[in-house]
Amino acid sequence: MNDYLHSTIPNLKPFNYERHHDSHFINQDWVLVNGISKKKSIYTFREDNILEISRKDVVIKTSWNISLQNIFTIETEDGLIQVKAYFKDDDILVLNHVNKNEFALYINITNYDDELSSVDDIQDYLKNKYRKKVNSIIYDHEFYYIERSEEFGPFKVEELAEKVNSGEISGYCFVRDVNEYDYSNRLRVFDLINEL
CATH class of the missing domain: 3.30.1490 (Dna Ligase; domain 1)
Known part of the structure; x- marks a missing residue:
């Protein structure tokens, strides 16, 4: 399963509880990139193991847990799933389904002022993000x-x-x-x- 993910999205860093949990994960607003052209969903993982999924004016509350091996169990509309978490960057989260060749990609919008509601918005976001990164690397x-x-x-x-x-x-x-x-x-x- 990991080969599929890492060949699709290279250079992923595994979720590290000490580094990521409090500062990069909890109470952060994550826009689900998969299927954004059909509906925008924002996922917020709360400290009390509550997962809030916001869609337009509706907020669905469900649950999530993390095990010692950094395997997350998430209650979804389709039932209980297990995923492993990875970060592409501090603001790009990937949840890889443990039993399938499927993953969900999220972008952290907690400190992002512009709207991310479409594929074009996502492309603009990524283009600007990596242009800034390249510029800072090239400049120095x-x-x-x-x-x-x-x-x-x-x-x-x-x-x-x-x-x-x-x-x-x-x-x-x-x-x-x-x-x-x-x-x-x-x-x-x-x-x-x-x-x-």
Whole structure:
């Protein structure tokens, strides 16, 4: 079952009670991404093992429990199910059905001001989230560039942009991250600049 999930959504971190329970899980509003085009559902796991599922003007109260192996038991409309919890990021929760190749994906909207009610809203949210993440990584990171078979660097993207603007180097020079060993990603200076 885990192979299916991890091939579909790579780089998941298992739920860790000490790290996630109080700060990332309890009393947080989680929008269910699966089926959002048909109906919007918000799941809130309360401390007293009450699960509130909000849909439009209706709030359904049911129950949930967690075992020592981080297996959650949740009472749903379809009966009792067992899931394992994973985080893609602190605000993206995945509940993987223990006995089936099925999972539910949730986004934490507790501190999110815009509406998440459609597939387009979800796509915009994810696009903006990862653009900010990439920008912060690129902004602080250093890269080597290669020009006329000679390697230079490392430089931050701002420094590379200044070199391009002054005409010192071409924006078409290939770059590599300081942690990479070659230029096989075919990334150019212009690609980095466009992400800023």
